[in-house]
Amino acid sequence: MVELKNEGDKYIVVFEKTHNSIVNSIRRIILDEVPTFAIELVEVAKNDSPLYDETIAHRLGLIPIKTDLDSYNFKQTCKCGGIGCALCEVKMTLKESGEGYVYSGSILSDDPQVIPVDKKIPITKLFGDDKKLELNLIAVLGVGSDHAKFSPSHTYLKEDGDNVNLIIEPYGQLEAKQIYNKSIEILIEKINDLEEKL
Numbered sequence: 001m002v003e004l005k006n007e008g009d010k011y012i013v014v015f016e017k018t019h020n021s022i023v024n025s026i027r028r029i030i031l032d033e034v035p036t037f038a039i040e041l042v043e044v045a046k047n048d049s050p051l052y053d054e055t056i057a058h059r060l061g062l063i064p065i066k067t068d069l070d071s072y073n074f075k076q077t078c079k080c081g082g083i084g085c086a087l088c089e090v091k092m093t094l095k096e097s098g099e100g101y102v103y104s105g106s107i108l109s110d111d112p113q114v115i116p117v118d119k120k121i122p123i124t125k126l127f128g129d130d131k132k133l134e135l136n137l138i139a140v141l142g143v144g145s146d147h148a149k150f151s152p153s154h155t156y157l158k159e160d161g162d163n164v165n166l167i168i169e170p171y172g173q174l175e176a177k178q179i180y181n182k183s184i185e186i187l188i189e190k191i192n193d194l195e196e197k198l
């Protein structure tokens with residue numbers, strides 16, 4: 001028996017009388033295999049900020065991006081053969097000038113469904129009204145086993161008597177319920193694969 005509870009941003013799935021190894025395999029799937037979007041490619045047209053291009057690219061990669069799972073493919077398995085197309089890449093730009101911090105809210109996306117979760121994440125700072133930051137970005141779908149930046153949530157187990165609680169605290173790319181449903185979909189695919197091989 002499985003029960004679902006919402007506690008603020010937390011989502012708790014209560015597994016009654018279930019061995020924790022089963023719940024832990026769902027946790028592993030969430031961390032490693034539920035896909036999300038993240039910025040993967042950064043082309044620097046202009047960077048007058050004090051941070052190196054590489055540092056800015058690293059910071060951009062860690063910004064959680066709202067994820068639309070229904071409209072996009074993984075680049076590696078896309079029909080384009082991995083070259084990159086509108087079905088596996090979202091193009092974004094960031095153009096900012098003048099004194100002050102540059103925030104994630106300045107990122108403009110070609111897809112209004114695929115945007116930074118939080119507009120207030122500082123990326124760098126410009127010192128001087130003549131200074132500029134101009135970037136071309138590409139976000140792609142990926143999984144946590146490739147890079148931790150793609151993990152959708154802080155996910156852990158808590159034992160409670162005979163029950164095991166799976167606790168999902170999303171970073172915002174996907175809602176908790178989407179994360180859980182996707183993990184179960186992946187688990188079922190794995191079981192079906194295994195059955196075919198037996």
Ligand SMILES: [Zn+2]
Pocket residue numbers: 075078079080081082083084085086087088089
């Ligand atoms: Zn493609």
